[in-house]
Amino acid sequence: MPNNEEDVQYINRFLEGDEAAFNKLAEKYRQKIYWHARRMTGSHIDADEIVQEVLLVLYRKLKDFKFKSSLYTWIYKITSTRCLNYLSRQKVRRFLSLDEPEILNIKDNYDVLKNIEDKDKLAKLDQILKILPAKQRQIFILRNFEEMSYEEIAAVTGKSVGGMKANYFHALNKVMEKMNE
Amino acid sequence: MNKKLFLYCDNQMNADERKKFEEELKTDPALQAQYNNYLGNIKKLRKYNSVELNEKYFVNAVPVMHGRIESRKHFSLLSPKFGLALSSMTAVLLVFLMFFGKTTDNTIKLEKSLKGLSTEEISNVLDTYSNNESQLDKTIQVAEIVGDSGVISAVGDKLASEIIPNNEQLTAMESSESYEYLTGSINEKEADIVYNEIIKKEFFKGK
Numbered sequence: 350m351p352n353n354e355e356d357v358q359y360i361n362r363f364l365e366g367d368e369a370a371f372n373k374l375a376e377k378y379r380q381k382i383y384w385h386a387r388r389m390t391g392s393h394i395d396a397d398e399i400v401q402e403v404l405l406v407l408y409r410k411l412k413d414f415k416f417k418s419s420l421y422t423w424i425y426k427i428t429s430t431r432c433l434n435y436l437s438r439q440k441v442r443r444f445l446s447l448d449e450p451e452i453l454n455i456k457d458n459y460d461v462l463k464n465i466e467d468k469d470k471l472a473k474l475d476q477i478l479k480i481l482p483a484k485q486r487q488i489f490i491l492r493n494f495e496e497m498s499y500e501e502i503a504a505v506t507g508k509s510v511g512g513m514k515a516n517y518f519h520a521l522n523k524v525m526e527k528m529n530e
Numbered sequence: 531m532n533k534k535l536f537l538y539c540d541n542q543m544n545a546d547e548r549k550k551f552e553e554e555l556k557t558d559p560a561l562q563a564q565y566n567n568y569l570g571n572i573k574k575l576r577k578y579n580s581v582e583l584n585e586k587y588f589v590n591a592v593p594v595m596h597g598r599i600e601s602r603k604h605f606s607l608l609s610p611k612f613g614l615a616l617s618s619m620t621a622v623l624l625v626f627l628m629f630f631g632k633t634t635d636n637t638i639k640l641e642k643s644l645k646g647l648s649t650e651e652i653s654n655v656l657d658t659y660s661n662n663e664s665q666l667d668k669t670i671q672v673a674e675i676v677g678d679s680g681v682i683s684a685v686g687d688k689l690a691s692e693i694i695p696n697n698e699q700l701t702a703m704e705s706s707e708s709y710e711y712l713t714g715s716i717n718e719k720e721a722d723i724v725y726n727e728i729i730k731k732e733f734f735k736g737k
Contacts, residue, residue, distance in 0.1 A: 375592045383588070397587075404595040461588075467581035474578035493572075494579055514542070521540075522531050528571045 356420045364412055371411070374420075375404055381495075382428050388490045389432035389483070390439075391475035393461060399435060403428050418504055425495070425505045429487055436483045480527050485520040492517050535564055 356377075362370035379400060386399035406427050414423060462468050478486050484506075491497045491505060492513075499510045499517075506513065537543050538551045555561055 372592050375595070376588075379588055379591045380583075383591075400591055401595055401598060404591065405598060408595065408599065461584045461586075463582040463584055470578045471581055474575070477575070477578075493575065514540075517540070518531075518533070518536050521536065524575075525531055525568065525571055528574065529567065 353420070357416070360411060360414060360420065371408060375407070378421075378424050379404070382424065385425065385428050385490065385495065386432055387471075388474070388478060388494060389429075389486060390435060391479060395435060395439075399428065399431050402431055406431075422501060422504045425491070425497075426507075429491075429505055433483050433487065477524055477527050480523055481520050485516055485523070488513055488516045489520040489524065531568065532561065532564055535561065535568065539565075539568055 356374065359370040359374045363374070382403050383396050383400050386396035386403075387393065390396055390399070403424070407424065414420070418426075462471060478489070481489055487506065488502060491502045492499075497505070499513045502513045503510045534551060534554075538548065538555075543551060555565060
């Protein structure tokens with residue numbers, strides 16, 4: 350995906366010291382970051398933390414952005430990596446019983462969803478996505494909800510297009526099986 | 531799911547293949563049922579995914595980030611907080627060395643070792659001891675010994691980049707940040723607790 354002209358302008362303005370330009374970029378991408386993280390983690394609290402981490406990385410690393418990929422791909426790369434990293438860390442924490450699932454559920458009552466119906470819908474989606482291993486979940490989300498091409502997904506994950514296709518096939522099969530139960 | 535059906539639904543067929551498959555679809559009721567099932571499930575997924583958000587949350591995201599940047603500025607290299615964090619991190623690494631390093635010298639003194647390790651060495655030690663998945667158990671053991679959530683989280687985070695084979699990009703992209711994250715994730719109180727806990731351990735007392 351080529352770089353959006355508007356993004357390039359915002360980046361250049363930010364690098365010249367215009368903080369407002371960064372805010373514009375953050376406003377433009379924060380929902381995408383949030384939703385990717387939310388679908389990956391299944392939790393508002395965790396997605397919120399990832400949004401903050403990703404925005405911080407963007408703020409600090411934008412000066413190193415070489416325009417070799419689109420900003421959009423770069424942001425997804427950072428977000429995806431953070432999510433995978435977070436999920437592994439969570440596995441360790443759960444193994445050590447530092448995070449009790451009940452406590453996590455209580456924490457998640459503070460949500461950004463407007464109504465109970467939406468919470469139910471998202472809970473169903475979380476249940477389905479949770480059956481997938483983290484990396485398959487990542488590919489499934491990028492392909493199915495972000496509607497990325499395999500080339501874009503490969504750019505985000507750093508893996509081959511063929512591998513992405515095979516992984517998506519396996520993920521889709523598992524999702525279909527789960528939904529047919 | 532039928533592989534051909536997948537290729538069709540995922541737009542991976544060329545025009546000829548699509549035409550041929552559509553003919554097959556018309557004459558094969560089982561395949562048609564599978565296709566309808568796929569469409570129904572995808573529709574459901576889209577429905578589950580269409581939710582309304584409270585916009586107020588997103589309005590606050592950027593100011594919160596700026597607040598964090600400001601608070602992190604206070605965590606300077608010269609602050610006592612940094613010193614404590616560095617000490618605790620070094621202590622954790624020493625636990626790694628004591629248990630899993632080639633050296634089995636249990637008489638090593640904490641104070642002496644603290645002076646001997648540079649930031650770069652600390653980083654190298656972490657890399658060395660987290661370079662494959664089998665190190666997970668060792669990290670958990672260390673984390674249990676230390677008994678601190680901040681350290682567990684930080685060490686686990688570092689290790690996570692090795693557990694997930696696809697995390698090379700994390701290392702490449704954030705190599706300069708990993709050290710900062712490791713220290714930054716421990717607050718002053720946690721660092722103090724960890725430091726005190728570690729120096730109480732038998733192997734630091736010398737035998």
